[in-house]
Amino acid sequence: MAVVFALVVAVMLIGGGIFTLLAAVGVVRLPDVYTRMHAASKAGTVGSGLMLVAAGLHAGEFAVLARAFAGFFFFVLTAPVAAHLVAKAAHHAGYRLSRGATCDDMRDHTKK
DSSP: OHHHHHHHHHHHHHHHHHHHHHHHHHHHHSSSHHHHHHHHHHHHHHHHHHHHHHHHHHHOOHHHHHHHHHHHHHHHHHHHHHHHHHHHHHHHHTOOOOTTOOOOTTGGGSOO
8 A cells, every 4th residue: 555655656746747847848948928938837837736745645644735735726726817917917018929829819908
């Protein structure tokens, strides 16, 4: 039983590391602020959440696990709001979409 538990924690840590690595690669490689922000908020939240919950499981105490889940839910609730606000502020400041973008849905909502 302990081996299976350790294996689950290890898989969660590796999965979280992979998601975090993908978020970092996305921030470096994607073409504009909007897609970079998307990569950082989505993959970064999943990666850090998986690693946080794995650390809470590994600790083996309910209080630590409860705090880990509270931190995970905090990430899940705040990352989309922060990403939305960063995208809205970037658009308002005049950052352009990449050349491959097909439409700008916020174009009609900005001050001229």
